[in-house]
Every structure is written in structure tokens, then in C-alpha cells.
Amino acid sequence: MSGGFSGRCLTAAIVVVLAWAAHAQESAPIATSHATVTLVSETAAVEPGKPFRLGLRFKLAKGWHIYWINPGAAGEPPRLDLGLPEGAKASDIAWPTPERVRQNDEVMSYAYLDEVLLPFAVTPPAGLTSFPIKAKASWLICEKVCVPEEGELTLDLPVGPASPSVEAPLFAAADARIPKPSTDAATISSDGVLTIAGGDLSPDVVREAWFLPASWGAIDDLAPQALNVATGKLSLALKPGPAFDPKATLAGVLALEDVAGRERDLSIVAAPQAGTASAAVPPEPHRSNGAVAPAASDSQSLLSVLAFAFLGGLILNLMPCVFPILAVKAMSAAGLAGRDRGVVRLHAASYTLGVLVAFGGLAAIFVVLRAAGAAAGWGFQFQSPAFVAAMAWLLFAIGLNLSGVFEIGGGWVGVGDRLTRRGGLAGSFFTGLLAVVVATPCTAPFMGAAVAAAATAPPATALLIFMAVGLGLAAPYGVLALAPGLAAALPRPGRWMLIFRQALAFPMYAAAVWLVWVVGQQAGADGALIVLSGAVLIGFAAWIFGATRTSARRGRAIGEALAAAVALMALLTLDRLAVAPQGATAAAEDATVYSPDRLAALRAEGRPVFVNMTAAWCVTCLVNERVALSSDRVKEAFAKRNVAYLKGDWTRADPAIAQFLREHGRDGVPLYILYPPHGEEPVVLPQILTETAVVDELNRMGS
């Protein structure tokens, strides 16, 4: 219990004060090697006809436990056979709320550890001279093994005016954990959602909640209980157990903990809910203490999938592989400085339109490929080396443009009035298009789930989901249009823009180099040779184009024709690239290549398995491997727990990996899954890993 210290001080003070006047009323103990058990009274003397309380007091050896009235699957509650004087009556035990003790991956117990008092009320008859009590107690006490124990207890209480005994504070302490009957309306749906409506419930007063069923089998005791709290209402998604009856009431204890860690236990009887639908409280995901449902599940509305998709798009802006595009965006934002609000809005709209058109195109390709039965997943276009090569050249060409090797119309020229309104808007539009094309390999958080939803959704819904991702990606730029103040705060155009622009060429070159490396992974050294040769041709074409810009009209025409011819030569080599021999797979020396059979075999052996689904074109994957997975601490933790490390390389299309991703509700990499030993439920790790996150997850598995 929290607040325990002051509580204990108070208790101690009361004990000291009372000890002076009161008498100890505790029986001689039954002492075993695991427990000391006594019978205690709350009053020092029994007043005829006046109810008082007795309690069975357990002091348990460290690590040993006894059971609640519903022990869970194993064990049994203590039993007490009372021998009371003629005419006296006893109530049932008022069971304090127990602890949840996970015995192993099959059994959850409801049990008491350390010390507990099980109180019950006794009503003595009217005429009395003495009150001798004889009791036979029996209990099962378990640590790893279980031992049934029993013994007899006797307590002689004097008759007289009732006054608190020395043991009275024990009863007060027990009362704090005895559930209070709840007046709140409680219902249980046919699929196990428990809903409580009460005026004092709110996200502030309920941080955690757990339901403990009064009898065995009503719920799956091991399953997580997903909590949702709204003002005046809370719901817990319980997993029905083998004895769950959707038409019957569900009785048990609701244990609540508030933000300050104070606990409160309510005894509730939930009425079966009419109908079948569960009216769960609208989700507030940060209040959830259980598993989050996959995004594609039926119960999740399209709206929340769209919200996730939007968030995913928004976060794409922060992903490492979008960095070059951020540069382009920063560039065009700089170009907007000093222009009027209408123009700024038009640019934002153009950019957004570019993003949406690109996502629309991707959605169309996605839907068509899916229909064709292709294992289409996020980033799938990057599995084609020809596509990657073309992207490398595009980024290289943009870099050359930024470096000033050539100029196109006025589109990229930020200085002065050469920037025509129309050309500028087209520039914004294409920046949007480009942002999407380059951003795709970074499956941002939320995106995976959203796209997985799209994978199984009807085409119209899939399109909506893609559009939501696009809107998210475009949102920061859109903010410029909606908050003109921000645009006004941008610096005025000047020479600095030229220098800035030239500096931005380098991220483009770097991104191009990365893409060349990806082609190398996909198509080997020959593939890299083709891309690099193509890059030289592209550079040559750009130089011809740029050098002839200032010539007379005829010279310009010749230059354009020559540049186009050279660029075409590069494009023609793409055909060769598609059939280039495959390079070596990217599995690291410390990992084994993933295959479904290998995974099944390792799990059958009872070994823990860590599966890493990755691709060379996925920057997030590479960063994770660098930062988290190849650190010594993680390697050590893997070795210590004998974790098998399987790596699936999705750099090229692989139906087995696509299938694996889909099974886990994903359509893209990275995906990290930890399979605990012995067939326990696997854990999906976040898409952005840290060393600590991995080690913590391993530790949790070990416990």
C-alpha cells in the first residue's frame, strides 16, 4: 500500500496508546516451517448480543503464498471450521483483495504474500458468561511446491464491555483492502467488455485497473485487460474464460489505482449487456495497459485508421530518408519569403496536391498489384534495382542542378523575378511528388499499420488511407499557408539563397550514393557499375544542357537534343540492370537467414528467437541495426539468453518475408519480433529501436 509509512506510524502510535489499556487477544499460534497462523479478536472483551470481529491471521515465510477465495487455476483458499459457543453465529470471511501472482505461462494465481488477516463477524447470543472459541484451520501454502497444512486454534474471550484489543489495528489495515460494494452501474458485454459508469471516474483518478473474478473460469486470468477511461466511465476488455456465460452476471473485484498510486477496491456484479455489441468507452490509447489491437481489426473505425495514417505521414517528415526532400522543401520555402499570402497558399496547395497525386498513384499501383496477386508491400518499388537506379540518377541530377551545373526554366532559381508564378507552382507540385517517391522506404511509425489496413481494405478505402498519409506528409508545409505569420518570418531573398542552394546539393549527392549502394546490394558490383556509368552520362547530359543555355537559339536546340540523347543512353542501360546477377544477401555474420522452417524449428526447440525483417533501402532499419542491434550490450544479452537471431532481407522481393510481414499486420520493414521460449506470445518491438528497449524486452522475457 502506498502512504504506508505515515499509515504505519499512525498504526504504531495507536498500538502504543491502546496497549496500555487494552489486552492482547490472539490465540497461541500454529507454527509450521512456512507460516505462523493465529486467531485474533478486534475487541478485548465480548459484549452479549453485540457483533464483533475475529480474524485468521497469517504470517508467511518469504516467497510463500496462500490463496484468495478464487485461487485461479491452481490452489485453494484457506478453510476455517469454527466451534463457537451455543447460539453464536459467524459470517463468511470478508476476503481482502489479493495479489496477482503469475506462476508460469499457463497459470495465474490470486494469492496473499507476506502477511494477511482474513476477518469475519461473530454475533454472540444475549446471555453469556464466557466466550471460548475453538477453530480448525486448514490451508494450502505454496512457493514453487505446495504443502497442505492445518491445525487447531483456541481463543478464550472474556465477557464485558467491548473495547478495542491490541490487534484492532490489524483489522483496520485489512479493511483498507476489503472491497467496498460498488453502487456504480456495471455491465458485461457478450464479448467480455466490462463497463463501469460512475460519476467519480475519470482519466485523472484511474491510472490502472484490474478485474479479479469471484469464481474460476469466468475470464482468462492471464490475458491483458485493455483499459479505457473516460470521464464518468471506464471499460476493461476482458478475455472470456472457459466458464464465461454471456447471459449471466459477472461478479468480482475491480482494483483501481489512481495517478498518485492510491488503491481502491470495489466489489461489483456486472449485469449482462442486452444485445451483442460492446459499447466500449472511446479509446484513449495512452490509458491502455494491455495489448493494442491491430489497426486492421473490425472494431476499429475507419476514422481512427485514417488518423493513424495521417500521423504516420506527419512523422515521415522526421525520418532520415526524407532529409534530402526536407532540403528541397526548405529551399522552396525560402523562395516564398517576401511573397504575399495568396501566393504562399497557392504554393502550399500545389505541394499538397503533388503529394496527394503521388500517393494516389502509389495507391493505384498498390491496388493493381494486390489484385494481380503480387506480394505488394510498402517500399515494394524499391525492390526493383531499375527503379532504385532511376531514383539515384534523379537525385544526382537535382544535386547537379542545385550546384548550378544547369538550370531548368526558372523553376529552381530562387533569386529575383525569373521565378514565374506558374513555374514556381509547378516546382512546388513536383517537390511534393518527389517527397513521396523518396520517402516511401522509410516506413514511419503508424504507417505500417495503416498500410496493412489498406492491404485488406476495399480499393476506395485503400485510396483514402493513402491520401491520409499524404496529407500528413504535406501538413507541415500546409501550416505555412494557414499561418501566414510564419511565412512572413522567413528571411527575405538575397545572395544567401544561392549559397544555401549550393549547399543543399550535397545531401542530394549523399542520398544518391546511398541508392547506388542499395543497387549494389540488389544487383552486385555489375549493377553498381551500370548505375555509376549512367550517372556519368546524366552528368554529361546536364553539363551539355547547362553549357548551351546561354547560346543562341540554334545552339540551345542542339544542346537540348544532345543532352536528351545522352540521358536516353543512360536510361537504356536500366534494362540490363533488371537482369543483372543477384548480389550476396545482407545477413550479418551474427544472424542466420530467416526462413519460416528455421523459425518453426527453433521455436519447437524451445529457444527464444529474435526476428529482424530489414532491407538495404530502409534507412530506419540500418540505423536500428547500427544503434541498437549490433551493440555489445545487445549481443551479450542475446548470447546470455541463448537467443537465436534470424534476419530476413527484403531488399529484393521475397514472398516468404512478405507473408511474414502480413501475418503480423505489416506491409513494410522494419519489423522486429521477439519470440520468448516455449511458445509464449511473441512481442513486437517498436520500429525505432534503442539498445535499452531491446535489452529491457529481453529482461522482461526472462522474468
Next chain:
Amino acid sequence: MRKIGLALTIAALGLTIAPILAGEPLKIGVPAPDFAGIDSNGQTVRLADFKGKEVVLEWTNDGCPYVGKWYRSGAMQDLQREAAKLGAVWLTIASSAPGEQGYVDAAKANADTKDRNAEPAHVLLDPRGAIGRLYGAQTTPHIFVIGPDGALAYMGGADSIASTRIEDLQKAEPYAREALEAVAAGKPVPHPVTRPYGCSVKYSS
């Protein structure tokens, strides 16, 4: 830096999409999952081998006081003999891990069977808990009855009173016996799902 922190937080919160992959819980009337195990005589035993016969699975742990009640009284042995008479295959399964209470090797398993004068068709050694986890065996004893059609007919306790007292055997509703007899007679089992009671199975962790 703050942006990255935010992104990480959101990612951690939102994307820990726990797959709901746990095997379907066992259901009455649905084919019981097949398994293969090594028995105390080194023989491989498959559930599928007994198609057409009634099969009883009994989880055991010799050190557990609840199992003790059933064997000291001879009640479990009686059930095993009755099963044999009815043509049912009785499989006693030990899923305790090495070093845990109830772990047996082949020699110890055979010695126990002899000492207890028990009569199971086979004692399966399941120290890794593979069969136990497949069936979600929680306690010792925990009883499963599978019909000749391979469908699960009963799962739960050996009887209705969770105690270690032999005298309670007489007062309890004999769930396992009812199930064994009902399936043999081709009748529906009166209480197909009951609370398994006993010690928790001492699985390897």
C-alpha cells in the same frame, strides 16, 4: 533532439502492436490438437495413433499433494483400470521441468507406476512442457478426455472438490469418471468444462 524524443515516444506507444497470435484456446467438440511424445519405454506416442479410441490425458506430479490424494486413495488407479476396461487409452503426462517437483526420467516414471500400482497405457515424458502448453494444462491433476472422433469431450478437474483430503473424494461429483463413462457410452458429457484444481504444473521457465 526534442523532435526525435517525441517521435520515439509516439512510436513506442503506438506501434507496439501486439499480435494476437496465441493459439486458439481448446474448445469442446473441436478436434483436440495432435501431439507426439516419448513414453517411459522410449516409444513415440502420437495422439493420432489412437483415432477411433477414447483417450484420457492426465497431468501428474508425484510430489503434489492433490495428486497424492488421488493415488494414495487408489482413486486414480481405479479410473485407469476402468478406462482400460472401456477400451480407452490412458496417457499420464509429466510436464515438470528437470529440477522441479514432479520431474521424472524414464526409470523413475516406470518405478512410480509400479509403486503406485497404476495402470496407464503410457506415461509420457514432457520435460519441456510442449504437450502441456499445447493443451494449456494448468494443474496436477488436470484431465482431458478426447472422443473416438478425435474431438475434445472434457477438460477440467478430476472431480468437483478442490482439496487434498481423501474423504472429500466420496462427497465430490466425479467429473472425470462421468466424462470417461459418458464418452464410452456415446453420450454427451454432463459437465464438459470444469475447474482444474491442484498444484500448478511446474513448467520450465
